[in-house]
Amino acid sequence: MEVATSKEQIAPVAEELPRLSETSRAWRRFKAYRMAVIAAAFIILLCLMAIFADTLVPHDPLEIYSGKRGVGPSIEHLMGFDHVGRDLFSRVIYGSRVALIVGLGASSIAVIIGVMVGVTAGYFSGWPDKLLSRLTDTLMAFPIIALLFLLASLVGPSLVTTVVVIGVTGWAIYARVVRAQVLSLKRREFVVAALAIGASDLRIILRHILPNVLAPVIVLATLGVGTIIILEAALSFLGLGIQPPTPSWGGTLSDGRAFILLFPHIAMAPGIMIVLTVLAFNLLGDGLRDALDPRQKDIV
Amino acid sequence: MARYTVARLAEGLVVLLLISVATFLIMRLLPGDPVMILLGEGGGGIRMSEEQIEAIHRRWGLDDPWHVQYLLWVKNMFTGNFGVSIFRPGVPVREMIFEAIPVTFNISAAGLIIALALAIPMGIMAATKRNSLFDYAATIFSTLGVALPNFWIALMLIVLFSLVLKWLPPFGLHSWKGYIMPVMVIATLQMAVIMRVTRGSLIEELGEDYVRTARAKGLAERRVIGIHAIRNALLPVVTVIGVQFAYILSGTIIVETVFALPGIGRLFTDSVLHLDYQVVQSIVFLLAVIVVVVNLLTDLTYALIDPRIRIE
Numbered sequence: 001m002e003v004a005t006s007k008e009q010i011a012p013v014a015e016e017l018p019r020l021s022e023t024s025r026a027w028r029r030f031k032a033y034r035m036a037v038i039a040a041a042f043i044i045l046l047c048l049m050a051i052f053a054d055t056l057v058p059h060d061p062l063e064i065y066s067g068k069r070g071v072g073p074s075i076e077h078l079m080g081f082d083h084v085g086r087d088l089f090s091r092v093i094y095g096s097r098v099a100l101i102v103g104l105g106a107s108s109i110a111v112i113i114g115v116m117v118g119v120t121a122g123y124f125s126g127w128p129d130k131l132l133s134r135l136t137d138t139l140m141a142f143p144i145i146a147l148l149f150l151l152a153s154l155v156g157p158s159l160v161t162t163v164v165v166i167g168v169t170g171w172a173i174y175a176r177v178v179r180a181q182v183l184s185l186k187r188r189e190f191v192v193a194a195l196a197i198g199a200s201d202l203r204i205i206l207r208h209i210l211p212n213v214l215a216p217v218i219v220l221a222t223l224g225v226g227t228i229i230i231l232e233a234a235l236s237f238l239g240l241g242i243q244p245p246t247p248s249w250g251g252t253l254s255d256g257r258a259f260i261l262l263f264p265h266i267a268m269a270p271g272i273m274i275v276l277t278v279l280a281f282n283l284l285g286d287g288l289r290d291a292l293d294p295r296q297k298d299i300v
Numbered sequence: 301m302a303r304y305t306v307a308r309l310a311e312g313l314v315v316l317l318l319i320s321v322a323t324f325l326i327m328r329l330l331p332g333d334p335v336m337i338l339l340g341e342g343g344g345g346i347r348m349s350e351e352q353i354e355a356i357h358r359r360w361g362l363d364d365p366w367h368v369q370y371l372l373w374v375k376n377m378f379t380g381n382f383g384v385s386i387f388r389p390g391v392p393v394r395e396m397i398f399e400a401i402p403v404t405f406n407i408s409a410a411g412l413i414i415a416l417a418l419a420i421p422m423g424i425m426a427a428t429k430r431n432s433l434f435d436y437a438a439t440i441f442s443t444l445g446v447a448l449p450n451f452w453i454a455l456m457l458i459v460l461f462s463l464v465l466k467w468l469p470p471f472g473l474h475s476w477k478g479y480i481m482p483v484m485v486i487a488t489l490q491m492a493v494i495m496r497v498t499r500g501s502l503i504e505e506l507g508e509d510y511v512r513t514a515r516a517k518g519l520a521e522r523r524v525i526g527i528h529a530i531r532n533a534l535l536p537v538v539t540v541i542g543v544q545f546a547y548i549l550s551g552t553i554i555v556e557t558v559f560a561l562p563g564i565g566r567l568f569t570d571s572v573l574h575l576d577y578q579v580v581q582s583i584v585f586l587l588a589v590i591v592v593v594v595n596l597l598t599d600l601t602y603a604l605i606d607p608r609i610r611i612e
Contacts, residue, residue: 271452
């Protein structure tokens with residue numbers, strides 16, 4: 001085979017090489033993880049469903065059809081009716097709104113608090129680290145459902161309460177991971193170099209530390225959304241999450257529990273939606289870990 | 301080992317202190333006068349004069365500065381003096397808790413033991429026969445297991461075993477059969493987690509040099525895995541059990557509510573709904589203390605069996 005030597009021959013190749021940057025290589029690894037792509041597609045569909053719920057639903061989720069209490073699925077009403085005679089299919093579609101709002105909202109709050117705590121603890125070692133680390137341990141010692149249930153009852157259950165309460169109690173895991181990352185980053189050459197040329201702590205944290213902890217945080221946050229959706233459903237299931245008549249998956253499951261022996265179909269659809277959604281976020285998280293953080297690659 | 305133990309104990313004590321402060325603060329965030337809360341809404345139909353209310357304040361130390369109140373509270377909590385229930389007047393909280401503990405203990409212990417007994421062999425099989433049909437099935441199970449909400453598993457079990465097959469009672473604890481479904485729910489999630497960790501950690505160990513050495517000197521594969529690799533592979537499982545403990549307790553709250561079992565979790569949710577904060581604070585505090593102690597024990601066990609940990 002002829003070896004390319006002239007500029008014309010090398011140029012297109014040389015131009016192509018740097019284009020295979022970290023981002024595009026990450027994309028390639030991501031594509032290789034097919035389950036993650038399917039999961040991402042499912043999440044996008046779910047988001048569209050939540051946004052356009054108003055035009056998508058075949059029936060009003062709050063309308064009560066008289067004489068239809070607990071009637072099973074039919075072509076007109078794909079998932080049947082709930083215990084008071086509302087169309088379950090429409091309620092399940094609307095339920096995706098609650099799941100996504102809580103899932104994304106609460107995990108944003110948790111990530112912000114967790115990253116701030118973790119960076120502070122890891123960067124300024126000494127007493128701030130000791131205090132914040134013990135605070136993290138303390139939070140993790142409380143059984144999370146008990147804490148959420150208690151806080152929701154104290155504040156008064158609502159959508160906002162659910163988001164905030166899950167957010168402010170869910171940051172411990174981010175704090176732990178970020179702290180560990182920062183501890184090892186702090187000793188790396190580029191940080192030491194920045195310190196040597198007199199960069200301020202704030203600059204080092206914002207420019208050198210934060211971008212490097214982003215990848216594991218994104219992975220954890222994606223995995224965390226699934227957990228949070230389960231927590232929200234659990235809280236609504238126990239009666240202190242989203243309040244009726246607002247449709248939510250956990251709330252519908254709670255109705256399903258009360259009538260499980262009479263109308264078992266009520267508990268099916270919302271449960272399956274929760275499982276699929278949580279599964280999608282977990283698989284996407286696994287895929288992102290392989291793509292963004294090859295060193296942390298799970299043994300598959 | 302002694303130095304590690306002391307350091308770890310000190311950490312545990314600080315966490316216990318913070319737990320007591322946190323629980324105390326949460327309960328003091330309650331709006332309104334504790335005496336009024338104690339009497340229930342609108343004074344519970346009992347009319348009291350200003351002097352009577354003040355007398356109660358003095359008796360319970362509610363007029364004392366907050367740090368005095370806190371110290372008294374801590375002393376009561378650690379001596380097991382949990383006070384008297386508000387919802388069931390006159391019944392000591394300690395008695396209510398002691399009545400409920402066996403149910404919760406049985407469910408969580410049985411769930412954890414069954415999960416360990418099934419998940420560890422499954423994890424070992426999956427790791428040694430990688431990419432086999434069994435491995436795929438086990439991986440699908442563990443991926444699905446962590447995505448299944450325990451309250452939904454519970455409902456589906458009721459549909460299957462109580463409604464369709466009519467084998468088991470759907471609610472209550474009238475015979476040993478009442479334990480079967482709750483234990484299955486707790487065990488499922490734990491199995492998924494423990495299997496995943498066992499499999500991952502054993503695969504990692506099998507790539508280590510000492511395993512290659514053992515194989516190279518002609519040891520039978522059963523000895524290589526059973527004697528050498530397993531010991532190291534099971535170390536992370538010890539940690540996971542400690543971490544999972546808080547989740548198991550969370551799980552029992554849900555499971556006891558679904559199946560209407562008279563355990564700690566049910567007592568807790570009922571007490572929150574009845575505004576029986578005397579019971580609530582005792583349970584929250586107790587559960588957190590149990591989690592800390594279990595974590596401490598697993599960490600110390602880990603250090604005992606793996607000397608590498610102590611050096612850090």
